Amino acid sequence: MNIEELSIDALATQLKELEASYSELAACKLALDLTRGKPGMDQVALSDSLDGILGGSYRAEDGTDVRNYGGLDGLPEAKRLFAPLLGASQDEILIGGNSSLTLMYNVIDFALSVGLRGPESAWGNSDQVKFLCPVPGYDRHFAICEHLGIEMLSVPMLDTGPDMDAVEKLVAEDPTIKGIWCVPRFSNPTGCVYSDQTVARLARLGQQAGEHFLVMYDNAYAVHSLYPGATELPSIRDYCQEYGTLDSVFQFGSTSKITFAGAGVAFLASSPENLAAFTQHLGYQSIGPDKVNQLRHVKLLRDSDGISAHMEQHAALLRPRFEAVLATLERELANTGMGEWLSPQGGYFIAFTTRQGLAREVVSLAKAIGVALTPAGATHPYGVDPDDQTIRLAPSYPSLEDVQATADAFVLCVKLASIRQELGRRGAG
Amino acid sequence: MNIEELSIDALATQLKELEASYSELAACKLALDLTRGKPGMDQVALSDSLDGILGGSYRAEDGTDVRNYGGLDGLPEAKRLFAPLLGASQDEILIGGNSSLTLMYNVIDFALSVGLRGPESAWGNSDQVKFLCPVPGYDRHFAICEHLGIEMLSVPMLDTGPDMDAVEKLVAEDPTIKGIWCVPRFSNPTGCVYSDQTVARLARLGQQAGEHFLVMYDNAYAVHSLYPGATELPSIRDYCQEYGTLDSVFQFGSTSKITFAGAGVAFLASSPENLAAFTQHLGYQSIGPDKVNQLRHVKLLRDSDGISAHMEQHAALLRPRFEAVLATLERELANTGMGEWLSPQGGYFIAFTTRQGLAREVVSLAKAIGVALTPAGATHPYGVDPDDQTIRLAPSYPSLEDVQATADAFVLCVKLASIRQELGRRGAG
Numbered sequence: 001m002n003i004e005e006l007s008i009d010a011l012a013t014q015l016k017e018l019e020a021s022y023s024e025l026a027a028c029k030l031a032l033d034l035t036r037g038k039p040g041m042d043q044v045a046l047s048d049s050l051d052g053i054l055g056g057s058y059r060a061e062d063g064t065d066v067r068n069y070g071g072l073d074g075l076p077e078a079k080r081l082f083a084p085l086l087g088a089s090q091d092e093i094l095i096g097g098n099s100s101l102t103l104m105y106n107v108i109d110f111a112l113s114v115g116l117r118g119p120e121s122a123w124g125n126s127d128q129v130k131f132l133c134p135v136p137g138y139d140r141h142f143a144i145c146e147h148l149g150i151e152m153l154s155v156p157m158l159d160t161g162p163d164m165d166a167v168e169k170l171v172a173e174d175p176t177i178k179g180i181w182c183v184p185r186f187s188n189p190t191g192c193v194y195s196d197q198t199v200a201r202l203a204r205l206g207q208q209a210g211e212h213f214l215v216m217y218d219n220a221y222a223v224h225s226l227y228p229g230a231t232e233l234p235s236i237r238d239y240c241q242e243y244g245t246l247d248s249v250f251q252f253g254s255t256s257k258i259t260f261a262g263a264g265v266a267f268l269a270s271s272p273e274n275l276a277a278f279t280q281h282l283g284y285q286s287i288g289p290d291k292v293n294q295l296r297h298v299k300l301l302r303d304s305d306g307i308s309a310h311m312e313q314h315a316a317l318l319r320p321r322f323e324a325v326l327a328t329l330e331r332e333l334a335n336t337g338m339g340e341w342l343s344p345q346g347g348y349f350i351a352f353t354t355r356q357g358l359a360r361e362v363v364s365l366a367k368a369i370g371v372a373l374t375p376a377g378a379t380h381p382y383g384v385d386p387d388d389q390t391i392r393l394a395p396s397y398p399s400l401e402d403v404q405a406t407a408d409a410f411v412l413c414v415k416l417a418s419i420r421q422e423l424g425r426r427g428a429g
Numbered sequence: 430m431n432i433e434e435l436s437i438d439a440l441a442t443q444l445k446e447l448e449a450s451y452s453e454l455a456a457c458k459l460a461l462d463l464t465r466g467k468p469g470m471d472q473v474a475l476s477d478s479l480d481g482i483l484g485g486s487y488r489a490e491d492g493t494d495v496r497n498y499g500g501l502d503g504l505p506e507a508k509r510l511f512a513p514l515l516g517a518s519q520d521e522i523l524i525g526g527n528s529s530l531t532l533m534y535n536v537i538d539f540a541l542s543v544g545l546r547g548p549e550s551a552w553g554n555s556d557q558v559k560f561l562c563p564v565p566g567y568d569r570h571f572a573i574c575e576h577l578g579i580e581m582l583s584v585p586m587l588d589t590g591p592d593m594d595a596v597e598k599l600v601a602e603d604p605t606i607k608g609i610w611c612v613p614r615f616s617n618p619t620g621c622v623y624s625d626q627t628v629a630r631l632a633r634l635g636q637q638a639g640e641h642f643l644v645m646y647d648n649a650y651a652v653h654s655l656y657p658g659a660t661e662l663p664s665i666r667d668y669c670q671e672y673g674t675l676d677s678v679f680q681f682g683s684t685s686k687i688t689f690a691g692a693g694v695a696f697l698a699s700s701p702e703n704l705a706a707f708t709q710h711l712g713y714q715s716i717g718p719d720k721v722n723q724l725r726h727v728k729l730l731r732d733s734d735g736i737s738a739h740m741e742q743h744a745a746l747l748r749p750r751f752e753a754v755l756a757t758l759e760r761e762l763a764n765t766g767m768g769e770w771l772s773p774q775g776g777y778f779i780a781f782t783t784r785q786g787l788a789r790e791v792v793s794l795a796k797a798i799g800v801a802l803t804p805a806g807a808t809h810p811y812g813v814d815p816d817d818q819t820i821r822l823a824p825s826y827p828s829l830e831d832v833q834a835t836a837d838a839f840v841l842c843v844k845l846a847s848i849r850q851e852l853g854r855r856g857a858g
Contacts, residue, residue, distance in 0.1 A: 036498070038497055038498050038499075039497065041494060041497075044487075044494065044496035044497055045496075047496070048485055048487070048496075050721075051480065051481055051482070051483045051485075051487075051721065051725070052480055052481025052483075052484075053480070054480045054481075055481075056477055056480075058473075058477070058480075065470060065473065066691075066692065067473035067474075067476070067477075067689040067690065067691070067692060068467055068468065068470075068473055068689070068690045068691060069465070069467050069685075069690045069691045070467075070691070097526055097527065097719075098526065098718070098719045099714075099715045099716060099717075101714060101715055101716060102714050102715045105713060105714040105715075106714075109538070113542065114576070140713075140716075143713055144713055144714075147543070147710075147713040256498075256716075260496040260497070260721060261496065261497045261498045261716070262495075262496070262497060262498050262499070262716060262717050262718075262719065262720060262721075263495065263496060263719045263720060263721035263722065281576075284534060284569075284572055284573055284576040285528075285530060285531050285534040285535075285573075286528045286530055286531045286534075287528060287530060287685075287690070287691060288528075288691050289527070289691075290526075290527045290691065290692045290719065290722070291691060291692060292479075292480065292689060292691075292692035293692065293719070293722070296480070
């Protein structure tokens with residue numbers, strides 16, 4: 001029953017019970033942490049055979065000695081393995097080091113300071129450089145913009161992806177908007193999958209926006225579904241091809257949540273012209289990526305079928321954790337008016353939307369009883385959620401038992417904050 | 430005998446013989462390459478046990494699961510292993526990814542665009558930013574400056590390191606000079622080791638130069654001696670401590686020429702304040718370096734004794750290659766007035782100084798008979814050697830047989846160019 005339909009007496013009774021439960025929980029001295037999207041120990045162990053997998057053979061298929069210098073854009077067999085993840089061809093992908101975040105930062109820094117097409121094209125030549133940030137979104141994307149002095153404009157995230165009406169309007173009006181951040185499949189944090197129409201409209205932005213506009217398409221969870229048959233993402237590359245906008249999209253991916261987080265392989269895909277320009281820029285910074293680790297990944301994952309089989313093992317480990325949270329939310333909060341969420345079919349997050357103005361309060365209530373949640377606001381540019389209502393839940397890392405305990409504590413904090421707020425609104429706080 | 434003391438007839442006779450030999454060599458269709466300082470295949474094979482060395486154990490000594498996210502500055506045991514290479518303490522070192530060039534680029538970019546001590550301190554706030562480049566030097570250092578729009582001023586490289594009289598004069602006169610590039614032990618390409626006095630004066634520059642001046646101290650060959658008892662480098666860190674200039678030096682090193690080139694571990698050392706600022710900057714770009722590879726390196730190299738033993742094996746492989754070149758130069762060119770060189774006790778290069786205006790000619794003569802040398806000029810800012818007389822020889826990668834054949838062809842080209850020039854000068858060309 002929706003709390004707005006409950007009597008003050010009923011609310012007050014509930015509040016008393018909730019406060020008692022909260023005190024009991026406080027006495028338990030919990031130490032739970034649902035803050036970051038880290039794979040669990042059982043997940044990373046799925047790739048333990050990586051170390052030693054080469055069996056003493058350090059040759060790539062083209063004869064390259066992977067132990068030595070050379071090659072800025074990655075091994076051919078690594079390109080062949082990972083290109084399908086981004087729907088790219090092998091001449092449209094570059095295989096880098098261990099971090100897709102590094103590739104993203106580098107692309108932004110390149111476009112801003114050096115220029116995608118020479119110094120004349122550098123975004124930094126303009127006094128103002130702006131970026132569109134669908135909210136809620138990923139704090140590390142926003143941090144790159146903030147660190148590099150790029151002004152962020154929020155646009156709403158719908159269940160179909162960014163609100164493209166808003167995006168197209170802004171982009172058409174303001175040529176200083178130079179890009180947009182996207183996590184198109186199992187969006188961080190809402191878990192939505194961008195619709196076919198959204199992807200097509202993102203691909204078309206390159207026609208409508210100012211020069212050298214970039215869709216930063218962080219496909220971090222490209223193959224990270226929890227269920228067979230989870231919604232697929234259409235290929236943005238194919239739409240770009242159709243619209244003649246291949247230069248306007250950089251796609252990113254990595255094996256951070258396929259093999260080892262922090263010791264995997266990252267990659268990016270874009271037009272051959274963008275790749276050539278970016279590779280030249282990379283050449284000033286590096287003599288090349290770790291090709292030994294690329295070869296290890298090829299040996300472990302082999303091909304698309306190998307990746308699928310590997311990801312099914314991840315899904316088997318992640319599913320119970322997600323289902324524990326979602327079942328608890330459903331049982332305790334559905335139709336209560338105390339919050340909303342999607343049930344993601346993949347990715348690493350559940351985004352919980354509280355009643356307006358309660359996210360910080362819920363996080364703070366949880367913290368006080370030993371339950372660490374991602375700071376409220378982290379999902380928004382500059383760390384400010386104007387409606388103070390988004391909380392990101394990341395159930396992958398803790399044990400199933402801890403995930404369940406956290407979910408229980410979380411709903412208690414949500415109820416406590418919501419009922420207090422409702423009573424307050426009725427002048428009975 | 431010095432060619433300047435030879436009669437025209439004697440020179441003409443020699444020229445005729447040289448031209449005949451050159452034609453014979455041209456007929457051999459050589460395909461030799463002495464261009465880059467790559468370790469040989471036998472050298473990288475010394476570390477083949479790296480892959481698989483963990484034996485399934487992915488825990489660092491502090492319990493960190495190296496397969497997962499976390500930690501921007503490297504594993505404690507990796508700090509302990511590599512800090513002594515740079516004469517740094519463990520709280521003065523950061524262990525990064527596979528490339529020290531990436532760390533150098535990143536430090537320069539950080540100081541230039543973001544600021545070592547906040548936005549006010551960014552070099553880029555000034556219209557002009559200049560760097561001192563001892564010449565001959567390393568092309569990739571110079572390329573970073575050129576790419577980032579930093580103006581380069583050449584200073585002479587002496588056998589004791591950079592000409593510190595020139596350096597101190599320039600730095601005192603011009604506060605827009607923000608740094609100097611150094612390869613202090615077995616300098617690239619001359620092979621010299623900076624003298625105690627040079628190191629002390631470099632450490633003192635922080636007192637004399639403008640604000641936020643940086644000595645970029647690329648100690649790439651810190652432990653790469655060819656002979657036991659090779660000249661040691663005094664600790665610049667200890668001099669900095671004495672002068673209160675710890676903030677003015679960033680030291681760099683890597684295992685690129687200890688284990689695998691391109692799949693090793695890079696590191697930098699500086700003051701705790703610099704490290705804190707730089708680590709924060711890194712945090713926008715990465716979730717951390719590849720800790721699995723760091724742990725592998727600790728297992729392989731273990732401690733300073735382990736590194737020494739490993740480097741002795743490298744020396745055994747490199748020594749004959751260096752000695753083949755040096756013996757050939759000595760036998761064919763000593764006291765002929767046709768060139769000068771040092772006999773390095775370590776590192777990866779021999780720098781040959783031709784008579785003025787002949788470096789490009791020699792490289793071109795060599796190229797015409799299938800012998801690839803580093804392009805003349807590469808050792809100087811903007812690729813321009815004003816005296817056109819430095820050629821960098823890199824004997825590490827080819828087989829000993831090929832190194833010998835290249836040295837023979839090289840001295841032939843040097844003689845040919847020198848005698849032609851001498852005859853030309855006497856009006857008998």
